[in-house]
Amino acid sequence: MTFAGAWFGRKWVAAKGRDEALASSVGAVGGNGLDSTAETRLIFALAVCHSALVNDEGRAFGGSAEELAFLEFCAAHGVEFLGEEAGEKILRVNGKTLRVPELLRFDFCSERRRMGVVVKVGEEVVLFTKGGDDAIFNFIPDDTRARAELEASARQGLRTMLVAEKRVSAEEWEAAAMAVEESRRVGASLDLVQKDLEKGSTLLAAVALEDELQTGVPAALSTLRAAGVKVWMVTGDKAETAVSVARAAGVFEPQGVVATLGGVADCGESSLLMADTALKAGAESLVVGGSFFAELQRRKV
Secondary structure (H helix, E strand, O other): OEEEEEEOOOOEEEOOOOOHHHHHOOOOOEOOEOOOOHHHHHHHHHHHOOOOEEOOOOOEEOOOHHHHHHHHHHHHOOEEEEEEEOOEEEEEEOOEEEEEEEEEEEOOOOOOOEEEEEEEEOOEEEEEEEEOHHHHOOOOOOOHHHHHHHHHHHHOOOEEEEEEEEEEOHHHHHHHHHHHHHHHHHOOOOHHHHHHHHOOOEEEEEEEEEOOOOOOHHHHHHHHHHOOOOOOOOOOOOHHHHHHHHHHHOOOOOOOOEEEEOOHHHHOHHHHHHHHHHHHOOOOEEEEOHHHHHHHHHOOO
16 A cells, blocks of 8 residues: 555645655754644654554554555655654654654544544644544535545545644643543543544645555456356445445446445435336446445344
8 A cells, every 4th residue: 555645725746655845845843843834744643643663673563554654655755653662652854853742642443433643742732633534524624625636536546534633722731631531530431532622623634545456356356256256345445435446356347337325314215225226227336335334233224
């Protein structure tokens, strides 16, 4: 998996490998706080907002494939993750070591579909959050241009994600720290603390990753289909990404008609009948959204 690019609100930066213009924009982070450019803040956010570790050979491991791709992208542009020690993320920024205290981490889970970290850079306390667009747009202002860029990337088969940021005031952090202590004392989750801290976050960037199919996948699936085996592809990607990958892999016919059952609103009998009619009328494939299955489970169907 490789980092494909990022959308910063007014421009799209393609960044396979090393982009010299992007690398040159990485300013000094630390000391007086984050550099003011969105590019630098994104690189810094991806370098600290993850669950990866570093082995004795200096290689990152343990995080998701997306996180490892993010860290490779960061290192290519001047910000290298060296590991964790005593509650601090250790970075090498343009050759200089920077220790970043991690004050709080909200780990990723399938229900929240996002991960967040609160870090201290110089005198600033910053919350970085990354995750699926549906999860992030729940607490930041909607951005139709960003949505359009995400959909365009997804139709190309790219995996997409949003990164949000928030400067946390001293008063907000003091209240959050007290809430965390109380939640841990009574054994409660930190969901409410996370939601409170996320209020006021803004979009930093939309990012895209490319995950190429392994050699032989289309041929193998073609053999299965020829043998009469029905193939289902299960993925956490956006529907547009899933359809693009399914076509490339041979799960769907390249130009086949696709019927979709997307979400909770599609759980009614009429929607099921419409999908059945579409399949009988010539639709060759069916896309079923995760929220559709979740709603069926809730209704105990």
